[in-house]
Amino acid sequence: MIFDDSPTGGYRSRTITSPGSDARSGEVGCVDINRETLLDIHRRMVRIRVFEEEAGKLMESGKIPGALHLYVGEEAVAAGVMVNLSDQDKITSTHRGHGHLVAKGGDLKKMYAELFGRATGYCKGKGGSMHISDLDLGMLGANGIVGAGPVIAIGAAFSDKYRHTDNVTCCFFGDGASNEGTFHEAANMAALYKLPVVFVCENNGFGEFTRQERHQAVHDIADRAAGYGMPGVVVDGMDAVAVYEAAAEAIARARRGAGPTLLECKTYRYFDHVGVRGMGVVYREDSEVLEWRKRDPIALMEAALAEQGILSAEQATAFRDSTLAEVREAITFAEESPFPSPDALLEDIYTLAGSET
């Protein structure tokens, strides 16, 4: 039962150490957080939330073609992890990838243009929501294949290790994806080669419409870490600061060449698997959704920031409004952008000798 030790009580970041791993325990007091970092995390969460809510409306109204998998409710994970990364650090994403790219610093105009299938989009309209990417930011693409990310992530990490940089790769994947063989192969290889990878499991309790307890017999996916020889950490995925602290430790570990970590973030998807509808669905009770919404990651963060006098309610509202304006601007840019010309169909399949891309 999902409420057994549901995040409503809040998790204490817990480390499952594994034989031979040098992971320190979950106490992360060592990591100090300045107000700028806290505000940065908050800003990234709000940008994701507003981006997704507007995108959802556009999809439901038929303006955006295809299907959107929205990240609303899970913002603390992307924001808490990404604030630790530079543009040289890489991430692999999933079918639910908007939040990852927004948090990595993605250009909202290019993102919306891509969702609308326009020539000005990140992928010139060829990829859409499920393949949105920005290699310049180290974002190796949303992916339509569940479980595709982990094996690509170890390649990116291998690449940085090969070139002796201290860059890391963060691999985002879901609880459902944790049952794909690719996760197993990537986890084993990352631990074997001590690659600078952090496997960030976004455990939102469901793989599509199947509850976690109906797709795996374990409650904590982090328990799988020991079987590869890496530390596993469970953290409250609705608490952005907790995610930030746990991610900071795992990323530091990867940077110093100590190898990968499996970081499981317990979170929740407010909306339906696809689109915005979240209540009145066959596979979960509305009460469960309301329960989780009580610990909304943005509300929690804003309460804490207000309490600490870092951000007032007015300032928070003001930032949300300015973000909404920015998003609306991006939407306008996208809607006014041209569609690709039909002959673009046969371009970009192969790199031509001597070409820039």
Added chain:
Amino acid sequence: MIFDDSPTGGYRSRTITSPGSDARSGEVGCVDINRETLLDIHRRMVRIRVFEEEAGKLMESGKIPGALHLYVGEEAVAAGVMVNLSDQDKITSTHRGHGHLVAKGGDLKKMYAELFGRATGYCKGKGGSMHISDLDLGMLGANGIVGAGPVIAIGAAFSDKYRHTDNVTCCFFGDGASNEGTFHEAANMAALYKLPVVFVCENNGFGEFTRQERHQAVHDIADRAAGYGMPGVVVDGMDAVAVYEAAAEAIARARRGAGPTLLECKTYRYFDHVGVRGMGVVYREDSEVLEWRKRDPIALMEAALAEQGILSAEQATAFRDSTLAEVREAITFAEESPFPSPDALLEDIYTLAGSET
């Protein structure tokens, strides 16, 4: 380092219980072993040893086409597990499958005929060593694809659960195979559905020519069990009685509907990955081979049987001789058997409507 806690000291069967598993601890005093069972285990081991040594010679002398992966040194695993099974119980095997079929009661004549590619072989000469099988004995085939077995095993186990029998399926796979995604998917599904499966990992320390420590960062593959919610057990794979006891417990658990177990047997391959050459190879020291041979599973068993007055040295030698005679007879049968007729090439691809097979 393989010798850190090498079986030369001998393992005590150790259970790694996992959250929620109802596995009892490794003490297996509960299982009582009568002399007939001990003799049965011994007989199966000797039959495998003699079968494989003769097969190896025939391959090296070019009489048997293709490549043979020989089981010599690992007999305690197949014998210790298989003595617990009936013909209704199923097994999935590997590229190193002769030992499994011999221990399951395979017909030596049909086996040799198959190795020779004759029409009288188990597969009419179409499969050869890597696909040898006997569905009537529940032996679902040797397999040329590493990691193919686990996912087939859960299907066989599902089938028995679906029909409410108390049959079990034992899935044999190697340390190298434990890194294939298929093992992960099968283990998760078996634990989720509480399927009557025992995953028997034959950890012989190498995947082809790569030492375990160079293909995975964990020492005990049984440590992976907890990540699926099943018990993991490590046992001395050179001690047939220890294997028998641990397997008996895991199989009993599966039969009573309590779900799968991961049983890791630490063993060793005397010969090369393919063929009979075992010493003077690039990937291991001869001294290591000699170390392991000191605890030869058959020698250990015969010493114990002699000590307990169950089987004298003379009786042991007599049985070995009679087995050799039986094997020679099988070889003669195979060599005198006809090759398939060329038109058999296009038979047996599809089941024809109304046909028996």
Added chain:
Amino acid sequence: MTTSEAPAARQLSYVAAVGEAFAQLMREDQRVFIAGEDVSLYGSVFGVTRGLLAEFGPERVLDTPISESGIMGLGLGAAATGLRPIIDIMFMDFLGVCMDEVVNQVAKMKYMFGGKARLPLTIHTMAGAGANMAAQHSQSLEAWFCHVPGLKVVMPSGPYEAKGLMVAAVHDDNPVLVINTKTLLGMRAAVPEELYEIPLGQAHIVRPGTNFTIVAIGRMVGESLKAAEMLAADGLDVEVIDPRTLQPFDTETVVGSVRRTHRALIAHEAVRFGGIGAEFAAQIQEEAFDYLDAPVGRVGAPFSPVPFSPVLEKEYVPNAERIAAEVRRILGKQV
């Protein structure tokens, strides 16, 4: 087979026809079960298994983890030990994730075992572009599987075929890959209420004609019928053949037709290069060379991944206009 098999009066959607086949097959035989991602509680993302859980329970309508290799292996192990599994792989694109199980295990087990295994395994999946789902959710990969001895492959073109071919597939004692088309799911047609089989390996002449033969599969059958109408305006009498089963392929019916019409074209949604149309065209020119007045044409997708943008996808997916244009080109070209 000819148009003589008059379909019954009741109209049913493609998706309902597949669902009805599943339900009737499960009522008929206890050994039949279905397993796949979200096929149980949710009734599958395409709705093809809706209602099955309520009638047959979770043992026979099995939700699985997202583990395609595991799912396919479960189907194989169950089939090899006496059950008759229907394994649902949500999108055809995902068959790449369990390709080894399908090609090296399912397809070869019987042969490798000298004929001993009996594998009544049905693999159901959904192909096709045109739904703005981009490169990894839109492919038509039937050519891969037709190249693999041990598999049978069917591709229904409408509700009537969807039910009849599914029944034949599940009744067959061999592994059969049933490729449905996501953009056809809403299509309605007359579908008999009772359980009926469309025999595997028999092509169907959907529209008899005398001047030209179009061999079309899946959604291209409907597009080819539209093209035939357009061409009828030019006074051309086009025959349209739906092979229904791609492996084994009914060469006889197709070649017989071309020997009458002297011209042929193959139409499929898949990428043209290396598509199944190449095999059909090669066979036609081998068997009917002396009857051909023009080269055998092929209409398929251009050599590119499936693009997301509606503008590009429209350019990508073959349709009636393109088929008609190719027929005209072939006729113009002919000597």
Added chain:
Amino acid sequence: MTTSEAPAARQLSYVAAVGEAFAQLMREDQRVFIAGEDVSLYGSVFGVTRGLLAEFGPERVLDTPISESGIMGLGLGAAATGLRPIIDIMFMDFLGVCMDEVVNQVAKMKYMFGGKARLPLTIHTMAGAGANMAAQHSQSLEAWFCHVPGLKVVMPSGPYEAKGLMVAAVHDDNPVLVINTKTLLGMRAAVPEELYEIPLGQAHIVRPGTNFTIVAIGRMVGESLKAAEMLAADGLDVEVIDPRTLQPFDTETVVGSVRRTHRALIAHEAVRFGGIGAEFAAQIQEEAFDYLDAPVGRVGAPFSPVPFSPVLEKEYVPNAERIAAEVRRILGKQV
């Protein structure tokens, strides 16, 4: 390309030619590394990477776990971030285990990203029957990959091609699948010592002729040359073309030849039904219909998994005799 490219004097085995290409490519470019099962300490089960560990060390010659999806993903991630990986998949049959990575990830990433990614990834594998290795270690599956936009596919026919095509593949900024043939590894031929490229996409006329065109790939090139000799005895002057690259296919050279000879046959080891020969044949009759005096023939393996027994495998694998017989059949048949 013509026979004018006179090969150098030094004789080298196929396996040594591949190894020399690897070594010279790794000396030339620090970004090139090789990863696969037992490629390092053991030098690969086929010996193609022998000696590389000693010269380049374990960072650049990487032994991997038995995790093909992981290995292929590692190659993709490394290629997308600036390295030039050579990924060794021991047997072509095992590509089924990492099919999603090859087809849905490697082949499509650049396109899905709007052209941004540059993926200099070389996939090396070993195909072919004739070594008594049965159904799961003997397949020739090139047709699958030629059907996938985003991939290039080469299939060397001898030591000279093996080195030159490997160099071109690793120098190429796109994913290239290099399919070597296990039964050719002992073959010796003249191979230049220096690093040289055989341009991708250019067919090679191995034996010029006037009466008949045989398009053969991989091991069938040698068999076709033997067949040509046999047929020369009948006074037939056969041209043998080795496409070398299957994707992109050099239609121009092949069609040009058929327009001169008026008759053609395709020979490959893979199963005939749905093999790449179907695409070649379809293109030839499309482009040279008016020049053809006979249907385009195809020689390939029969529709069965690869059997183990030498007797059956001999019956399975195409050879010079079968190619010559098919040529005679086509000539007999012609009007």
